[in-house]
Structures are given as structure tokens and as C-alpha cells.
Amino acid sequence: MKNEASRRGSNMEAGSAVWLLLCALLSVCACTIDPNQIDPIVYEEQLLWVSGVQGEVNTFRIPLITFTPKGSLLAFAEGRKSGAGDGGAKFLAMRRSTDKGRWTTRSVTQPVHQRATWSPTSFIVDDGWMPDGLNLGSVVVDEEVGSVILIYSICFHLDFCQPSSTMMVESTDDGLSWTVPRNISAQLGSQSFAPGPGYGIQKRYNPAKGRLVVCGHGTLERNGVFCILSNDHGRTWYNGAALKSIPFNQKKKAQDFDPDENQLVEMPDGSIIVNVRNQNNYHCRCRVVVRSLDGGESLPIDELYFDYTLVDPAVAAGALQKDGVLYFTNPANEQHRINLTLRWSVTHGNSWENKTVQIWLGPSGYSSMTSLNSDSLEDQKYIFVIYEKGHKDYDETISVAKIHLYGGR
Ligand SMILES: *[C@@H]1O[C@H](CO)[C@@H](O)[C@H](O)[C@H]1NC(C)=O
Ligand SMILES: *[C@@H]1O[C@H](CO)[C@@H](O)[C@H](O)[C@H]1NC(C)=O
Ligand SMILES: *[C@@H]1O[C@H](CO)[C@@H](O)[C@H](O)[C@H]1NC(C)=O
16 A cells, blocks of 8 residues: 555656646746646555554544644644543654655656655653543644644543543643643633644734634533634633534534634635535535634634535544635544545635545544745645544554645546
């Protein structure tokens, strides 16, 4: 599988290099790539974590990935100490890569492939033996000050402990070291809030350029999409938008409106789209999408729709906007967590291309994406998808796939 992908990759790379060369010759390069040229392939794939084989960890779950402002890749996951369940004690596991898995190109026709190298796992938070320990989480990059912030919850399910707390750790040295956990519940209140899972954003465009926006969900009767905001690089946080479940603060029935885990993306017009898990299959077995027009302060019901193309088994999915194209990953199946699929939209999510890329046919769960925004053509060609992948169960491993967006040409 991996060898085949690499072999295909190397043939395609030659074509793509010629095309990029042409592109460079034709325009004096402010050379952005034409979205219609998108034809992704899985270029390389590496397993980052394998459940059940590493020391004190029983199961790795809930993968996150981000680029730092300096261009390093950071991958995170929960290292669940004693079982596969969401509760229980955990480590916050991290691996770091500074080389993006670059190809070294000797010549256009004979590229030399070098795999990405990753640091060993470090545990940046250890919750000891908490009965309902830490849950990931959202990673946010603040480009303006060059920091990386991770927000997670403890005691989210309110099993055996009260109250729930929202916690934050931060790195200002490219992910090498992390602050001790800071409790931001004093600012936000102690309602259960599980960020993401995925990434938060720093607004690039107005309204509220520079603001950090992290969206997540509540729990049980008080479920819904909730966003927290910071206008001072993460020093202080306050509660922003809420899209509440119906009936709110009451027990749910099958098919009640119960918006759950979510991923937000900023669109080029400065609006924010939140792509949401539809927990109780209200209206469809598909994704709920809701838009914020005020930088995450509100999620008006007028801006909500159901995306019937994005068939979903109720799971945390990935969304990413890059160079005007919206990407989406999930296990594309109404019933089961299988068939991890990449889709893309050149119409800001109004429609999706008919072609899709199947990343993994078998069991696959949560996924998240990142990409490096830079002026380099090399960086414009790739996105990275981190996801839960297995043969019998989706929680067997956590894998990262490097996708070449123009690999088919
Ligand atoms: C976090 O702060 C809140 C509010 O001040 C408090 O109720 C909670 O116990 C704190 N959590 C932890 C783990 O210290
Ligand atoms: C996988 O997803 C593709 C794209 O949506 C779909 O055509 C196919 O039927 C799916 N297969 C399974 C087994 O779910
Ligand atoms: C994509 O599928 C839709 C619905 O089946 C169809 O109307 C449309 O023509 C297709 N587009 C392309 C480019 O094949």
C-alpha cells in the first residue's frame, strides 16, 4: 500500500513538476494554483501511534495536527492509560517533525524520496489517575506572536468528579517546551466544554482580525456548539457563540437536534463556517453546517443548513480551507466508522466535487487536517490528514497521510 502510493507519487511528481515549471515560466509568479487542477493522491503515510504497545498507554485516540509558524509539524493525541473509553486517566501525547517529509529532487525525472522524521513521543501533560481525566482538544496557532496553544477539558463527562474545567497549555518555542496547565474556567465558568476536537483559528480577515476562536461542544442535556474567544493572544478568554441542542437542558430522544463535536474554518470573506457532528441524526445522517458572520460571537439559526453530500456516521470530522478550496475528511458512511474519504469544494462548500479520494477503506474514526500557508510552491501542494485507522477497530492506530493535491497531474 505504502510502496504503491510512493511509486504512483513519484511518476505523478514528474508531471506536476513540469506543470509547475510551465506555470512559473508563464506568469511572473504570484503563482497561485488553479483549484480546477486539484486531483489529490495519498503521497505518503506513516503510523505515529499504535495502541497497546507503548509503555503505560492502552489506547491512543483523538488525533490533532498543526503546523507551527516556523513550519514544524506537531501531532497530538490522548494516551488513554487504562482502557479505550473516553473517561479515565490520560497522557497528552505529542510528536514533532521539522522536515515535512520533503522530497529531495535530484532531477525532475528521478526524485529521491525521504520520509518525514518524527521525534519520539513526549507526554506534555499527565493527569495522574483522574477518574475522568483530560480530553482533547483544540490546537490554536497564534501567527502574530508565534505561539501554539492547546485547550482541553478535564472532568468533561462529570463522571466521578465535579466541576468540569477548561485547561490550556502553551508553547512559545515551536513545540519544544510547554507551560504548566492553566485553568481558564475562572474566566469561562465551569460548564462542560470539550474543544474541537481539531484546531481553533486566529482570524486572518475582518471582522475581528487577530482574534483566537475555539469552538467545541457541551455535554449530555447541555450539549450544543459553543465557541470561546480571545482578543489578547490567549491571556483572557470569554464565551462567544452558542448553538444549543433542542430541547436544551433536557434529556434527548433519538433524532432530537443535538449538535456536537465540530471543526471551524475561516472563509476568504472573513465568515466562519462550523462543520458539526449531528449526534442524533436530526433531519439526515449528514453534517450540520452553521456560519458565523461576526467572528464567532453568534451562530444564527438563519445561517444553518444540512449538507446532504457529507454523509456521516456521527463522528468528529476534518475541515480545512486552503487557497480558496475547502477540504473535508470523514468516514463517508451513514452507519459505520469506515471509509475515510477526502472531499473538496471549489465553491466554498456550496457544492462538492464528484470525485473523492478514499484514504482508507477500513475502520477509521476521527480525523483532522493541517497545511502550511507560505509563499513556497512546495507548501501549496500538500495537506496533512491525521486520523484514527485500524483493521478490526478504528482505535488501533493513529496515522498521518501526506496528500499531494496535484498528484494526479
Ligand atoms: C478550575 O477553576 C474553577 C473555577 O475557578 C474551579 O471550580 C475548578 O475546581 C478548577 N479546576 C481545577 C482542576 O483546579
Ligand atoms: C466510501 O465513500 C465513497 C464516497 O462517498 C462512496 O462512494 C462509497 O460508497 C463509500 N463506501 C463505503 C463502503 O462506505
Ligand atoms: C456531479 O454529480 C451531479 C449529481 O449527480 C451531476 O449533476 C453533475 O453533472 C456531476 N458533475 C460532473 C462534473 O460530473
